[in-house]
Amino acid sequence: MAAVVAxxxxxxxxxxxxxxxxFVTGRMAPGSTLSTRSVALELGTSQMPVREALGRLAAEGxxxxxxxxxxxxxxxxxxxxxxxxxxxxxxxxxxxxxxLDYIDAACLARLELIDEAIGIALANNDVxxxxxxxxxxxxTIYRSSPCSTMSQLIETLWLxxxxxxxxxxxxxxxxxxxxxxxxxxxxxxAKDAEKLRGAIRADIRxxxxxIGVNSFGTGS
Amino acid sequence: MAAVVAxxxxxxxxxxxxxxxxFVTGRMAPGSTLSTRSVALELGTSQMPVREALGRLAAEGxxxxxxxxxxxxxxxxxxxxxxxxxxxxxxxxxxxxxxLDYIDAACLARLELIDEAIGIALANNDVxxxxxxxxxxxxTIYRSSPCSTMSQLIETLWLxxxxxxxxxxxxxxxxxxxxxxxxxxxxxxAKDAEKLRGAIRADIRxxxxxIGVNSFGTGS
DNA sequence: GTCAAGAATCTGAGATCTCAGATAGAACGA
DNA sequence: TCGTTCTATCTGAGATCTCAGATTCTTGAC
Numbered sequence: 001m002a003a004v005v006a007x008x009x010x011x012x013x014x015x016x017x018x019x020x021x022x023f024v025t026g027r028m029a030p031g032s033t034l035s036t037r038s039v040a041l042e043l044g045t046s047q048m049p050v051r052e053a054l055g056r057l058a059a060e061g062x063x064x065x066x067x068x069x070x071x072x073x074x075x076x077x078x079x080x081x082x083x084x085x086x087x088x089x090x091x092x093x094x095x096x097x098x099x100l101d102y103i104d105a106a107c108l109a110r111l112e113l114i115d116e117a118i119g120i121a122l123a124n125n126d127v128x129x130x131x132x133x134x135x136x137x138x139x140t141i142y143r144s145s146p147c148s149t150m151s152q153l154i155e156t157l158w159l160x161x162x163x164x165x166x167x168x169x170x171x172x173x174x175x176x177x178x179x180x181x182x183x184x185x186x187x188x189x190a191k192d193a194e195k196l197r198g199a200i201r202a203d204i205r206x207x208x209x210x211i212g213v214n215s216f217g218t219g220s
Numbered sequence: 221m222a223a224v225v226a227x228x229x230x231x232x233x234x235x236x237x238x239x240x241x242x243f244v245t246g247r248m249a250p251g252s253t254l255s256t257r258s259v260a261l262e263l264g265t266s267q268m269p270v271r272e273a274l275g276r277l278a279a280e281g282x283x284x285x286x287x288x289x290x291x292x293x294x295x296x297x298x299x300x301x302x303x304x305x306x307x308x309x310x311x312x313x314x315x316x317x318x319x320l321d322y323i324d325a326a327c328l329a330r331l332e333l334i335d336e337a338i339g340i341a342l343a344n345n346d347v348x349x350x351x352x353x354x355x356x357x358x359x360t361i362y363r364s365s366p367c368s369t370m371s372q373l374i375e376t377l378w379l380x381x382x383x384x385x386x387x388x389x390x391x392x393x394x395x396x397x398x399x400x401x402x403x404x405x406x407x408x409x410a411k412d413a414e415k416l417r418g419a420i421r422a423d424i425r426x427x428x429x430x431i432g433v434n435s436f437g438t439g440s
Numbered sequence: 441g442t443c444a445a446g447a448a449t450c451t452g453a454g455a456t457c458t459c460a461g462a463t464a465g466a467a468c469g470a
Numbered sequence: 471t472c473g474t475t476c477t478a479t480c481t482g483a484g485a486t487c488t489c490a491g492a493t494t495c496t497t498g499a500c
Contacts, residue, residue: 011454012275035481046455051482052275055232059276061369069462069481083367086318090310098306147303149281149380153373160369231484255451266485271452289451289492 012049015039019053023062023073023159025131026166030075034063062159076164081208084161088204091154092138093197096184099145100196103188107144111137111188115181122177127169130177131162134207137181141188165207180206232269235259239273243282243293243379245351246386254283254291282379296384301428304381308424311374312358313417316404319365320416323408327364331357331408335401342397347389350397351382354427357401361408385427400426 019039022028036047036054043050054071057063064074074080114137121129135158142151169177180203187196239259242248256267256274263270274291277283284294294300334357341349355378362371389397400423407416 048454052272055272055276056279059279079366083369087370087373090314094310146299149303150307152281153307268484
């Protein structure tokens with residue numbers, strides 16, 4: 001990859017953004033390791049900003065600084081999965097409702113465009129694209145509200161289960177995934193808070209619910 | 221302060237811990253600035269681990285890397301306050317309920333000890349001690365559950381409103397604060413989930429509710 | 441006395457150096 | 471051929487150097 005060119009102070013955030021995207025869209029395999037040097041080499045910077053970006057990701061639970069001299073993408077455990085699921089179910093429906101008053105026609109149009117892309121990705125079994133657009137769909141909604149702290153918390157959750165969801169999706173054919181987003185869009189259009197809560201909840205359960213307990217790795 | 225002595229890899233976390241405690245207990249004034257050099261000098265290390273600790277605090281919203289060359293403790297705004305309050309009300313009651321099955325007699329005893337300390341701090345108008353023990357009370361409960369992600373999210377919230385709560389408490393006499401913790405303890409003892417939810421919600425509303433909108437700074 | 445221009449200082453950020461611990465692979469002995 | 475040990479390499483972490491931008495203080499002109 002080309003060197004990250006950014007005028008002072010932005011190198012770090014650029015690197016963080018690049019890595020964050022990889023996590024959210026599941027391009028980081030659970031159990032795989034990272035090194036500051038290799039990422040720095042790949043992105044054409046020194047270790048420094050990479051260290052800071054990885055430090056932040058570690059704080060958010062996306063990576064784990066394993067005892068000594070090893071940065072790994074943590075494997076999922078039943079415990080952690082349930083923990084994450086519970087947090088998502090608590091926060092995301094409310095974040096969507098909080099955004100209800102701020103979704104305008106332009107935003108709705110954008111959401112439908114994204115949903116279309118999701119449909120195509122599902123048909124083509126394009127997991128990469130699906131995860132990217134699914135992320136876009138949810139955060140286009142959440143970030144419409146002025147509750148930036150809540151969006152931030154939710155982002156942390158996605159960062160953690162992204163790598164794992166990818167493993168799950170890869171192990172099945174994407175046509176099995178039902179597109180629940182239409183419900184959410186119509187609830188947003190109708191400004192129906194309760195219906196919106198239900199739609200988001202259904203989407204979360206649908207995406208994460210198809211995971212059997214035996215889907216989990218050894219958790220080592 | 222004495223130099224932070226720690227064998228490899230722990231200097232950074234030590235510094236983070238020290239700073240985190242200061243935020244949670246409100247020893248960082250909103251609007252005040254920090255510099256990596258001054259903190260490094262104070263703690264007897266180089267700038268490096270301080271940078272990483274501050275970077276993490278910035279990611280958690282506790283400090284703000286203001287445009288260029290300035291790290292400040294952000295002032296509170298009405299918007300942000302409501303955002304934080306909403307997140308607390310969503311997460312904390314559930315975190316307490318999640319801990320319900322894991323609170324044993326020893327833990328209850330510890331909670332009552334903390335509550336005693338809170339009573340004394342309130343009587344002595346000791347804001348420092350009050351905030352410290354109030355933090356201990358809540359997180360003794362939350363961290364009893366295996367939902368570490370949820371506790372983590374809540375920690376982020378406390379980090380953000382800590383500095384601000386201190387300002388509020390300082391501007392009033394602490395005897396005005398009602399100690400709502402007894403209710404929570406008895407709900408824990410009775411294993412009554414609904415009562416516990418109510419107690420935590422009451423405690424949050426009680427602590428944050430006495431804040432008039434005019435309590436907020438200019439937000440500059 | 442007031443205000444503006446310039447210099448000195450401060451500060452965050454990136455790069456580089458170094459070190460210690462950990463891992464993996466090679467080599468040697470049984 | 472297998473197992474143990476030793477070494478070479480890798481990696482995270484702290485320290486130090488440097489730079490550019492920003493702030494602040496001084497100074498000088500009006």
